[in-house]
Amino acid sequence: METHKYFFHEAHFASLPNKSNVYLLANLRTASGYSKVLVAPIKGKACTVEYAQHRGEFRPEEVEFAYIPDDAELIAIHSFCKSKDEGLVIAVTLVKDYNSVKPTYCLNIYRPWESGSEFNVESISKNFCTIELDFIPHFIFSGSLFNKDGETEAMILLSSNDNKVEIFQEDKDVANRWNRCDSPDAFPEFHSLPSVLLWFHSKILDGKQRLTAVGCQDGYLRLCLVSLETNEIITQWECQHDSAITCVQLFTERSCQEPAASKDSGSLEKVQVDFNLVVTSAMEISVIYRNVLQNGFTEQLLLEDSDKYDCTLCACVADIDWDGEHEILIGTYGQELLAYKLKAAPSEDGSPCTPVKPSQPPSDQTTLENDNVFDPPKESQCKPSYELIWKRSFGHPLLTMQYMDVTGDGLGELVVVSTKGIHILQHNLSDAADILMERLMMQDSTCSSLEDTND
Amino acid sequence: MCCSAVPTVGNVKSVWPTMRTVVFVQRQELEFTGNLSPNALVLGDVDNDSAYELVVGSLDGDLLVFKGEETEPVASASGLGMITCVGIGDICHQGKNNIFTMSAEGYFYIFDIKVCDSEEETSKLDGNEESKEENQGEVKPEKKESHRLEEIHKQHLPANSKVVLLADIDLDNSAELVVGYTDRKVRAFRWQTFVCEKDGESSTYAKLVLLQTWVLPAQIGSLSLSRHSDNFPKLVVSQPGCNYAELSCDWVSRSKFKEPSEEIKPVIHHPITNKRARNANISTEIIANVSKGDEKTQISDHLGSDRFAMCTLDGTLMLIEEDQILWSLLVDHQLFAITKLDIMCDGHDEVVSCALDGETYIVDHNRQSVRFHFEESVCAFAAGLYSMDGITNPPCLVYGTFNNKIFIYWNVRLPRISSLTLLDVIRDREEFKEKLKEEGIQDNNQEGMRKIVQYYLYEKPALMKYQQKQKVADKDLTVCKEDQDKEISKLTEQFEQTKVAAENKEEL
Numbered sequence: 015m016e017t018h019k020y021f022f023h024e025a026h027f028a029s030l031p032n033k034s035n036v037y038l039l040a041n042l043r044t045a046s047g048y049s050k051v052l053v054a055p056i057k058g059k060a061c062t063v064e065y066a067q068h069r070g071e072f073r074p075e076e077v078e079f080a081y082i083p084d085d086a087e088l089i090a091i092h093s094f095c096k097s098k099d100e101g102l103v104i105a106v107t108l109v110k111d112y113n114s115v116k117p118t119y120c121l122n123i124y125r126p127w128e129s130g131s132e133f134n135v136e137s138i139s140k141n142f143c144t145i146e147l148d149f150i151p152h153f154i155f156s157g158s159l160f161n162k163d164g165e166t167e168a169m170i171l172l173s174s175n176d177n178k179v180e181i182f183q184e185d186k187d188v189a190n191r192w193n194r195c196d197s198p199d200a201f202p203e204f205h206s207l208p209s210v211l212l213w214f215h216s217k218i219l220d221g222k223q224r225l226t227a228v229g230c231q232d233g234y235l236r237l238c239l240v241s242l243e244t245n246e247i248i249t250q251w252e253c254q255h256d257s258a259i260t261c262v263q264l265f266t267e268r269s270c271q272e273p274a275a276s277k278d279s280g281s282l283e284k285v286q287v288d289f290n291l292v293v294t295s296a297m298e299i300s301v302i303y304r305n306v307l308q309n310g311f312t313e314q315l316l317l318e319d320s321d322k323y324d325c326t327l328c329a330c331v332a333d334i335d336w337d338g339e340h341e342i343l344i345g346t347y348g349q350e351l352l353a354y355k356l357k358a359a360p361s362e363d364g365s366p367c368t369p370v371k372p373s374q375p376p377s378d379q380t381t382l383e384n385d386n387v388f389d390p391p392k393e394s395q396c397k398p399s400y401e402l403i404w405k406r407s408f409g410h411p412l413l414t415m416q417y418m419d420v421t422g423d424g425l426g427e428l429v430v431v432s433t434k435g436i437h438i439l440q441h442n443l444s445d446a447a448d449i450l451m452e453r454l455m456m457q458d459s460t461c462s463s464l465e466d467t468n469d
Numbered sequence: 470m471c472c473s474a475v476p477t478v479g480n481v482k483s484v485w486p487t488m489r490t491v492v493f494v495q496r497q498e499l500e501f502t503g504n505l506s507p508n509a510l511v512l513g514d515v516d517n518d519s520a521y522e523l524v525v526g527s528l529d530g531d532l533l534v535f536k537g538e539e540t541e542p543v544a545s546a547s548g549l550g551m552i553t554c555v556g557i558g559d560i561c562h563q564g565k566n567n568i569f570t571m572s573a574e575g576y577f578y579i580f581d582i583k584v585c586d587s588e589e590e591t592s593k594l595d596g597n598e599e600s601k602e603e604n605q606g607e608v609k610p611e612k613k614e615s616h617r618l619e620e621i622h623k624q625h626l627p628a629n630s631k632v633v634l635l636a637d638i639d640l641d642n643s644a645e646l647v648v649g650y651t652d653r654k655v656r657a658f659r660w661q662t663f664v665c666e667k668d669g670e671s672s673t674y675a676k677l678v679l680l681q682t683w684v685l686p687a688q689i690g691s692l693s694l695s696r697h698s699d700n701f702p703k704l705v706v707s708q709p710g711c712n713y714a715e716l717s718c719d720w721v722s723r724s725k726f727k728e729p730s731e732e733i734k735p736v737i738h739h740p741i742t743n744k745r746a747r748n749a750n751i752s753t754e755i756i757a758n759v760s761k762g763d764e765k766t767q768i769s770d771h772l773g774s775d776r777f778a779m780c781t782l783d784g785t786l787m788l789i790e791e792d793q794i795l796w797s798l799l800v801d802h803q804l805f806a807i808t809k810l811d812i813m814c815d816g817h818d819e820v821v822s823c824a825l826d827g828e829t830y831i832v833d834h835n836r837q838s839v840r841f842h843f844e845e846s847v848c849a850f851a852a853g854l855y856s857m858d859g860i861t862n863p864p865c866l867v868y869g870t871f872n873n874k875i876f877i878y879w880n881v882r883l884p885r886i887s888s889l890t891l892l893d894v895i896r897d898r899e900e901f902k903e904k905l906k907e908e909g910i911q912d913n914n915q916e917g918m919r920k921i922v923q924y925y926l927y928e929k930p931a932l933m934k935y936q937q938k939q940k941v942a943d944k945d946l947t948v949c950k951e952d953q954d955k956e957i958s959k960l961t962e963q964f965e966q967t968k969v970a971a972e973n974k975e976e977l
Contacts, residue, residue: 023884027490029842048919067915071489071888268931338930349494407494422915423890424922437492442884446926447894453925454900 022439026072029435030055037090048422065421094156096168107151119147149174173211179204203238229259251310257297269333294326323348332417345412353404410434499875503527505849506553512853513557520856526552544616550576558635575628580618634692649689695757707755754807760818778820780804796836802828806850823850837887
């Protein structure tokens with residue numbers, strides 16, 4: 015019991031006065047790179063959690079957004095950087111007079127963060143723009159488009175109850191005035207959806223293409239590859255699940271884009287883009303579609319037991335064991351957090367599929383040292399699978415989560431929002447320290463060259 | 470770093486206390502009818518199998534024993550009066566633990582717990598007991614229960630008991646029973662065996678005999694055993710207003726006379742917080758002998774002074790050493806119970822205090838604290854060890870509620886009390902220091918350290934894998950090329966051969 019292996023322990027819990035929802039978590043990245051958590055309850059004041067370095071403790075703070083009446087209910091919060099050298103934007107959707115015959119839906123856009131300055135709460139109240147909506151907003155996200163001059167332009171996307179996605183962009187002349195963009199072709203991947211869009215996730219592929227995954231309320235799943243130059247769909251895959259898609263996340267198997275490797279040989283780059291898609295669905299088992307760019311929705315892997323704990327509401331992709339490969343975290347309404355890891359399944363003759371190792375190394379770090387050990391071509395010979403490697407129970411249903419560095423130590427934390435509040439889960443620090451020390455030692459002998467290329 | 474700047478903006482309020490909060494999850498819900506006295510919820514090893522159990526006594530006179538993962542009591546007894554206190558310990562000096570209960574009316578019972586295997590054994594055991602005639606059907610082991618409680622002693626002691634303590638208060642290597650009463654009295658009893666000669670036959674019987682009575686100036690909160698710096702036991706009793714009194718045993722100095730003394734008993738009052746206490750009459754609880762850890766391993770002569778903690782109903786929590794306040798916390802909750810528990814399993818005890826509304830504070834010697842909110846009103850609280858699997862005894866918190874339920878939060882072990890970051894952990898490691906020197910990063914450059922951590926934990930392994938993959942791909946490519954070359958040379962060879970052959974043919 016004493017030596018029980020754990021990935022995360024609860025470093026802090028901040029309770030919320032009211033229930034939150036799946037859209038009310040935002041990651042406020044500071045200029046210095048680490049994050050502040052912003053979580054809002056449906057009713058009442060939002061809360062930020064940050065780590066106070068000098069006092070060594072997590073500090074929750076109440077944040078009051080201007081122009082949100084007391085009786086309003088929040089629907090969704092999203093934060094994004096408009097561009098690299100500009101400050102942060104926080105977009106909030108809310109409903110006023112919820113119990114009346116004609117409730118009003120609003121989108122409020124705040125600019126709390128000027129470039130180069132720290133998070134200034136006071137400016138939240140001063141610098142904002144509010145837009146009344148004639149539809150019920152659901153998911154909120156930001157995207158960017160190339161405008162006519164070839165510059166990227168940040169936009170706010172809202173999915174609406176009439177199965178559309180509405181786009182808002184900033185007025186070119188007046189800062190922080192946002193207008194509805196009526197161009198129907200701005201994002202071709204959202205055309206003629208069968209039901210309300212609940213979640214989408216997109217990735218830009220080498221600056222020329224955009225890969226977007228869209229999940230809808232009736233279980234419809236769409237994946238589009240859009241050319242950024244022509245703004246047209248190159249390829250589109252579709253698939254139907256039996257229940258509402260609660261979350262979609264695109265990810266690569268490796269936890270980092272290959273910054274060093276791709277520089278050396280451009281020819282290999284295209285082969286290595288193997289995007290996977292994790293899909294959680296309300297009533298069904300969560301699945302992973304492997305290598306979607308080549309296979310579409312054909313190569314499906316199941317996350318075993320992920321349907322055993324009530325609705326699955328959120329998924330998170332993070333490298334939680336620091337081996338360079340992404341793990342999948344699934345949060346359920348049944349108060350369970352599940353972690354899955356890709357494992358190569360045993361091949362048909364019974365021998366383990368993982369490449370034959372001369373002497374089984376006990377940990378992944380030693381694996382890295384030995385060039386012969388890692389042998390990817392063999393992987394394709396057998397079917398890999400995702401295995402449940404860790405599980406943690408909570409006292410309350412889980413709504414949403416994100417992996418971010420709240421403590422500012424370079425190590426990520428998992429921020430989980432449950433119906434009761436914000437849980438900040440910290441890694442097993444002694445494990446992390448041991449691995450880090452091991453790698454620092456190893457570095458001196460084997461891979462100093464690698465370090466140079468990266469810098 | 471820069472984020473540490475405290476915003477002084479008006480519309481930001483730290484309404485959430487900054488104390489670290491945790492949520493414990495693994496819990497067991499036990500059904501229980503009736504009401505509980507705060508001192509009638511006890512954790513201990515009742516059946517001497519070194520796995521800890523939970524014993525609960527109700528105001529209706531029911532005694533229940535819970536063990537392991539069972540949600541039903543494994544043994545029970547009833548009709549024990551209005552149970553105010555329950556205790557577990559070697560009260561009979563037999564080298565094993567028994568359960569004892571004390572009722573407000575003064576009824577005192579001692580129970581032995583037995584596994585019921587068969588009817589045969591039950592009757593055999595009954596026959597062996599001396600107190601058979603006293604066993605008037607108060608113990609009703611039901612068929613479904615795997616254990617039964619066997620009453621081995623019953624005695625009528627002075628009524629109005631409030632709190633009990635079983636401890637060796639006079640250093641005679643056997644435990645005495647100390648009872649605190651609601652009428653401001655404390656009495657100490659000893660288990661004594663008597664030989665009775667009747668009709669030429671000698672038989673032995675045992676009972677509790679009164680050693681001493683102390684009368685205190687104010688209401689008694691709780692009793693605890695501390696020690697003097699020379700390791701001599703020091704019995705302490707909490708007094709209102711966050712004070713305590715020391716009770717000294719008069720029989721210790723006067724050798725081993727067991728007759729009750731009629732002299733005025735020395736009660737040494739220790740005023741701690743006359744000025745500090747918000748209310749001088751507020752009820753106070755005390756827990757002594759809060760372990761400082763490593764000192765346990767030292768020779769007993771150099772134990773140093775004892776630390777004890779006190780809490781009050783108006784929300785003061787403090788740690789005291791030699792009547793000096795080491796720290797004190799003021800909270801907005803009514804603290805009614807205080808215990809010590811080594812919640813990190815590192816040898817240091819932490820102070821655990823529970824409020825009536827379920828707010829629980831876990832504080833270590835350095836005032837680092839963690840909160841846990843149990844979302845119900847609490848009538849009795851215990852922190853200690855409880856075994857779910859029958860082998861290990863992880864720390865646990867037990868809450869008795871007003872809604873006929875008892876909750877055991879088992880395995881509440883915390884890795885640490887205060888919040889830490891990875892940088893705090895690795896800052897002093899040699900490898901890391903070397904790396905910093907190599908990279909020319911100052912000790913206070915958090916951004917630089919952060920980048921190193923990020924690179925080695927997240928980016929490097931991925932990069933390594935790419936590199937390896939690329940190597941393999943390159944190798945494949947070269948292999949392909951070689952194959953191709955071979956093929957081409959082969960073909961050319963063949964072609965040459967056929968050509969030569971053709972030429973030969975032509976020539977022919």
